[in-house]
Amino acid sequence: MASALLPAIDIATYTTQSSGLRPEGLSYIGSVFTKLDAQSIDDAFLYLQQTTGPFATYFDVSSLSSIDDIVSLLDSGAAKVFVNRQQLDQLSDVKNVDADRIVLCISGQTKEDIIDSIAGTSVGIYTQDVQDVDLVESWLKEYGTERPEVYVSFANPTADSALRISKLSAVPIVPANLLTNDSKAEPELINAAKLLIANATSDRPDGLFTTLVTDERGVALGLVYSSEESVSESLRTGRGVYQSRKRGLWYKGESSGDVQELVRISLDCDHDCLRFVVRQKGRGFCHLATATCFGQYQGLSRLQQTLQSRKDSAPEGSYTARLFNDPQMLKAKIMEEANELCEAKTKEDVAFEAADLFYFAMTKCIAAGVTLEDVERNLDAKSVKVKRRKGDAKGPYAAKFGVASGTNGTAQTNGTTEMVKEAASVPKSKEDSAGIKDGRIQMRRYITAEETPGAVQEALKRPSQRSTDKIMGIVKPIISAIQERGDAAVLEYTHKFEKATSLTSPVLKAPFPQSMMQLPPETIEAIDISFENIRRFHAAQKEEKALVVETMPGVVCSRFSRPIERVGLYVPGGTAVLPSTALMLGVPAMVAGCKKIVMATPPRSDGSITPEVVYVAHKVGAESIVLAGGAQAVAAMAYGTESVSKVDKILGPGNQFVTAAKMIVSNDTTAGVSIDMPAGPSEVLVVADATANPAFVASDLLSQAEHGVDSQVILIAVDLTAEQLQAIEDELHAQASALPRVDIVRGAIEHSVTLVTKDINEAMRLSNLYAPEHLILQVRDASSVVSLVENAGSVFVGPWTPESVGDYSAGVNHSLPTYGYAKQYSGVNLASYVKHITSSNLTAEGLRNVGGAVMQLAKVEELEAHRRAVSIRLAHMDRMGALG
Numbered sequence: 001m002a003s004a005l006l007p008a009i010d011i012a013t014y015t016t017q018s019s020g021l022r023p024e025g026l027s028y029i030g031s032v033f034t035k036l037d038a039q040s041i042d043d044a045f046l047y048l049q050q051t052t053g054p055f056a057t058y059f060d061v062s063s064l065s066s067i068d069d070i071v072s073l074l075d076s077g078a079a080k081v082f083v084n085r086q087q088l089d090q091l092s093d094v095k096n097v098d099a100d101r102i103v104l105c106i107s108g109q110t111k112e113d114i115i116d117s118i119a120g121t122s123v124g125i126y127t128q129d130v131q132d133v134d135l136v137e138s139w140l141k142e143y144g145t146e147r148p149e150v151y152v153s154f155a156n157p158t159a160d161s162a163l164r165i166s167k168l169s170a171v172p173i174v175p176a177n178l179l180t181n182d183s184k185a186e187p188e189l190i191n192a193a194k195l196l197i198a199n200a201t202s203d204r205p206d207g208l209f210t211t212l213v214t215d216e217r218g219v220a221l222g223l224v225y226s227s228e229e230s231v232s233e234s235l236r237t238g239r240g241v242y243q244s245r246k247r248g249l250w251y252k253g254e255s256s257g258d259v260q261e262l263v264r265i266s267l268d269c270d271h272d273c274l275r276f277v278v279r280q281k282g283r284g285f286c287h288l289a290t291a292t293c294f295g296q297y298q299g300l301s302r303l304q305q306t307l308q309s310r311k312d313s314a315p316e317g318s319y320t321a322r323l324f325n326d327p328q329m330l331k332a333k334i335m336e337e338a339n340e341l342c343e344a345k346t347k348e349d350v351a352f353e354a355a356d357l358f359y360f361a362m363t364k365c366i367a368a369g370v371t372l373e374d375v376e377r378n379l380d381a382k383s384v385k386v387k388r389r390k391g392d393a394k395g396p397y398a399a400k401f402g403v404a405s406g407t408n409g410t411a412q413t414n415g416t417t418e419m420v421k422e423a424a425s426v427p428k429s430k431e432d433s434a435g436i437k438d439g440r441i442q443m444r445r446y447i448t449a450e451e452t453p454g455a456v457q458e459a460l461k462r463p464s465q466r467s468t469d470k471i472m473g474i475v476k477p478i479i480s481a482i483q484e485r486g487d488a489a490v491l492e493y494t495h496k497f498e499k500a501t502s503l504t505s506p507v508l509k510a511p512f513p514q515s516m517m518q519l520p521p522e523t524i525e526a527i528d529i530s531f532e533n534i535r536r537f538h539a540a541q542k543e544e545k546a547l548v549v550e551t552m553p554g555v556v557c558s559r560f561s562r563p564i565e566r567v568g569l570y571v572p573g574g575t576a577v578l579p580s581t582a583l584m585l586g587v588p589a590m591v592a593g594c595k596k597i598v599m600a601t602p603p604r605s606d607g608s609i610t611p612e613v614v615y616v617a618h619k620v621g622a623e624s625i626v627l628a629g630g631a632q633a634v635a636a637m638a639y640g641t642e643s644v645s646k647v648d649k650i651l652g653p654g655n656q657f658v659t660a661a662k663m664i665v666s667n668d669t670t671a672g673v674s675i676d677m678p679a680g681p682s683e684v685l686v687v688a689d690a691t692a693n694p695a696f697v698a699s700d701l702l703s704q705a706e707h708g709v710d711s712q713v714i715l716i717a718v719d720l721t722a723e724q725l726q727a728i729e730d731e732l733h734a735q736a737s738a739l740p741r742v743d744i745v746r747g748a749i750e751h752s753v754t755l756v757t758k759d760i761n762e763a764m765r766l767s768n769l770y771a772p773e774h775l776i777l778q779v780r781d782a783s784s785v786v787s788l789v790e791n792a793g794s795v796f797v798g799p800w801t802p803e804s805v806g807d808y809s810a811g812v813n814h815s816l817p818t819y820g821y822a823k824q825y826s827g828v829n830l831a832s833y834v835k836h837i838t839s840s841n842l843t844a845e846g847l848r849n850v851g852g853a854v855m856q857l858a859k860v861e862e863l864e865a866h867r868r869a870v871s872i873r874l875a876h877m878d879r880m881g882a883l884g
C-alpha cells in the first residue's frame with residue numbers, strides 16, 4: 001500500500017527542526033522521504049540502524065554513483081529507493097530486489113513525456129519540483145487509477161496543491177517542516193490529517209469513515225468511525241480519538257482509563273476504511289473489559305499477555321516465575337523442546353511440540369524485555385534483505401546432522417583439504433573474516449591495514465558481560481542475608497548453588513585431617529615444586545630493610561612494611577577447581593607473614609573439598625577453609641559470621657558474582673575490608689611473527705580459551721603470509737577439536753580474534769591498548785620486545801615459555817588483572833599482602849631547618865594549632881639554648 005502522504009525530511013536535522021512535524025508526529029503517518037547525496041549516505045546508514053518503530057523510509061538516491069550503496073540501503077531496510085534510468089537498469093540485474101521497492105525519477109511533466117519515460121517498466125514514478133500542478137492533475141486524471149504509483153513533489157508546496165494530488169490517488173511529498181498535526185496552527189502550515197484522509201471515501205449517509213482499530217500485530221480490536229476532526233485530534237494528542245455516532249468526539253479511555261497510544265493511521269487499498277494501529281492500555285479495548293470486541297486475545301498474543309502478567313506479579317508457585325528466575329533451567333527447556341520438535345513426526349505432534357517451544361522461547365523474550373511485536377519487526381526486517389545468506393547450518397550442527405555447512409564447505413562434510421584451505425584463506429572483507437562460515441574452530445580475522453582504527457578497537461572488545469545492575473541485584477540480597485543471618489544464610493546458599501545439601505557447617509578449621517588431603521605422590525611432588533618456586537620468587541620481593549632518606553639535614557623519613565593481619569583468599573571452583581590459585585594466593589600470604597589466612601572455596605556436591613586445596617591450605621598455614629563460593633563466601637569473610645573469621649583484605653579471582661561482591665564489600669565503610677583487584681575471565685594475547693611455531697602459538701591460545709566460554713584469546717600476527725596464518729589456524733582447529741573441553745573452547749573462540757599487523761611496533765601498540773592479562777611474545781629476539789610492553793598482567797617471553805608455566809609452577813603469580821585493568825592494577829604480588837607505613841624522625845636541627853616552611857604553610861591554611869606545634873618547640877629550643 002502506498003502511503004497517503006510522504007513527509008520529506010533532512011535526516012541530519014529532522015529531530016531538531018523547529019517548525020512542522022517532529023519525529024513522533026511523523027511516526028503516526030508511518031513513512032518519510034529523504035534525498036541523499038554522496039555526503040549524506042553515511043548518515044542514511046546510521047539513521048537506518050538507529051530508527052526503529054513504524055517508519056518506512058523512502059530514499060531519493062538518483063544522484064548517487066554507487067549501485068552497491070543503493071543495494072546496501074535496501075538491504076539495511078530502506079522501504080523504497082527513487083532511482084534514475086541507468087540505476088534502474090543496473091538494479092534489474094541484482095537478485096532479490098523487488099520491483100515494488102523501486103521508483104523511477106522522471107523529468108518531463110506532460111503525459112507524452114511520462115509515457116516515454118516509463119516505457120518498458122512496471123515500477124512507480126516520481127515527478128519532482130512540479131511547477132504546473134494543473135498539468136500533472138490533467139495527466140493523472142487521464143491515466144485513471146490503472147497506472148503505476150505516482151509520487152509528486154512541488155516547487156512551491158501548498159495545502160491546495162498537495163490535496164489536489166492526493167485526491168487523485170497520487171502521493172504528495174511535502175516538507176515535514178510545513179506539516180502540522182494541530183488544526184489551529186499557523187495558516188501557512190499544512191494539516192496532515194486533511195492530507196491523510198483526502199482520498200478516503202465514505203459510503204455512509206453521515207459521511208463518517210469506517211475505521212478498523214488493531215494492535216501492532218494486526219489483531220483486530222474493534223470497529224469505530226472517524227471524521228476529519230477526530231483524525232486531527234488523534235494526531236494532535238497521539239491517542240485513539242474517534243467519532244461516536246451518539247456522543248460525538250470520543251477520546252477513547254477518557255472515563256474508563258483504558259486509553260490508547262496512537263502508533264499509526266493508514267488507509268486500506270480502495271480508501272474506504274481507515275486503520276488505526278494503537279497500543280491499548282488498561283483492561284482492553286471493549287467496554288466489556290476484554291482485550292478486543294471479539295473476545296479475549298488468542299494464541300501468541302494471549303501467551304504474551306499471560307507471560308507479561310507473570311513477570312509483573314506471579315502467583316505463588318508459578319512455573320513461569322521459576323523460569324524467569326532460573327535462566328539455566330529456561331535454557332535447558334528451550335534445548336529440550338527444540339529437540340522434541342525436531343523429533344516430532346505426526347501433524348499433531350509437530351503442533352504440540354512447536355507450541356511448547358514457542359512458550360519457552362516467549363518466556364525468554366519477555367524475561368529480556370522483548371515483545372512479540374519486536375520479534376515480528378525483526379522478521380519483517382529480515383524479509384526485505386537483498387543480500388540473502390545461504391542459510392546452511394552452522395558448523396557444529398552441520399557436523400552433527402551431516403548436512404551442508406556454511407558457504408565454503410568443510411572437512412566435516414567432504415573432508416577435502418582443498419576446501420578447508422579455501423575456507424581459511426586470508427579474507428578480503430569483514431564478512432569473509434567473520435569466522436563463522438563453517439564448522440572450523442576459527443577466530444575472526446582482521447587485517448589492520450584494511451580496517452579503520454575504530455573497527456580494530458571494536459574487534460578488541462571483551463565479550464559483553466551480564467549487566468552490572470543485574471549482577472548487583474542478585475549479589476546485594478546475598479550479602480545482606482549473610483550480614484543478617486550469618487552461618488545459616490551461608491549454608492542455605494551453599495545448599496542452593498553447590499547442591500551440597502548434606503553440609504552442616506560452613507567452615508573447616510585447622511588442623512585439617514590427613515584423611516582430607518590424600519593425594520598421589522606425583523601430585524604432592526608437583527605442588528611442592530610449584531610451592532617452592534612461588535615462595536622463592538615472592539620472598540625475593542620482601543623489603544628486608546626499611547627505606548631511609550634524610551631529606552634535609554636532621555630530617556629523616558623512612559618507610560617500612562607490615563603484613564596485613566588477616567587475609568581472605570578466594571579460590572574459584574565453579575567451572576574448574578583451581579588448587580593452583582590456592583598456591584598463588586596462599587604462598588605470598590605466608591611469605592608476607594599474615595597472621596590469619598582464611599581460604600574460601602565452593603565445596604563439591606557431597607560437601608567435601610578438593611584434597612589438593614586442603615593440602616595447600618595446610619602447607620601455607622591457613623587458619624580455616626570456608627566451604628562456600630560466590631558472593632556468600634566473600635560476604636562471610638568481609639563481615640565474619642559465628643564461625644567464619646572476619647578478614648581485613650580479600651584476594652582472589654572469580655566470576656562476576658564474586659567480583660561484584662568484592663566491589664560491594666570494599667565500598668562498605670562498616671565492613672573495613674579491602675580487595676586486590678578486578679580479576680575476571682582469563683585472557684591471553686599472543687604476538688607471533690614468522691619465526692613462531694604454529695603449534696606453540698595455537699596451544700597457548702587454547703590454554704586460556706579452555707577456562708570458560710567468557711574467556712577471550714587474541715592473536716596478533718606480525719606480517720604473516722596467508723600460508724603462515726593458515727598453518728596457525730589449522731593447528732588451532734586440530735588441537736581444539738581434540739580437547740576434552742572443546743565446547744567451552746568453541747564458545748571462547750567465538751569472541752576471539754586474529755589481527756594481522758604490518759610490524760612489531762603496531763602489534764605492541766595494539767597489545768598495550770588491549771592490556772591483556774597474559775602477553776606471550778613468540779617473535780624474533782623476544783627479550784628485546786619486552787621494553788615495548790606498557791600494559792600487561794604478566795609477560796611470557798620466547799618460544800620455550802608457555803603461559804601455563806606461569807599458571808602453575810614458574811614462580812610468577814597467576815592472579816592477574818583482566819578486562820583491561822592491567823592499565824592501572826598490578827597482579828597479586830608480595831606487596832598485595834602488606835601495607836606500607838612511613839615514619840619521620842627529626843633532630844632539633846632538622847626542626848629548625850624545616851620548621852619555617854611548615855609554619856608558613858599552616859599560616860596559609862589558617863590552621864594555627866599546626867603552626868604552634870612547631871613554634872612552641874622552636875621557642876623551647878631558644879629558651880634552652882639548645883642550638884645556641
Ligand SMILES: NC(=O)c1ccc[n+]([C@@H]2O[C@H](COP(=O)([O-])OP(=O)(O)OC[C@H]3O[C@@H](n4cnc5c(N)ncnc54)[C@H](O)[C@@H]3O)[C@@H](O)[C@H]2O)c1
Binds near residue numbers: 658680773
Ligand atoms: N584473572 C585471574 O587471575 C584468574 C585466575 C583464575 C581463574 N580466573 C577466572 O575465575 C573465574 C572463576 O569462575 P567460576 O564460575 O569457575 O568459579 P567461582 O568460584 O568464581 O564461582 C562459582 C560460584 O558462583 C556462584 N554462582 C553461580 N551462579 C550463580 C547465580 N546464578 N547467582 C548467584 N551466585 C552464583 C556460586 O556460589 C558458585 O559457587 C573464571 O572466569 C576463570 O577464568 C581468573
Ligand SMILES: N[C@H](CO)Cc1c[nH]c[nH+]1
Binds near residue numbers: 681682807
Ligand atoms: N590462567 C588462569 C588465570 O587467568 C589461572 C589458572 C589456574 N589454573 C590454570 N590456569
Ligand SMILES: [Zn+2]
Binds near residue numbers: 807
Ligand atoms: Zn590458565
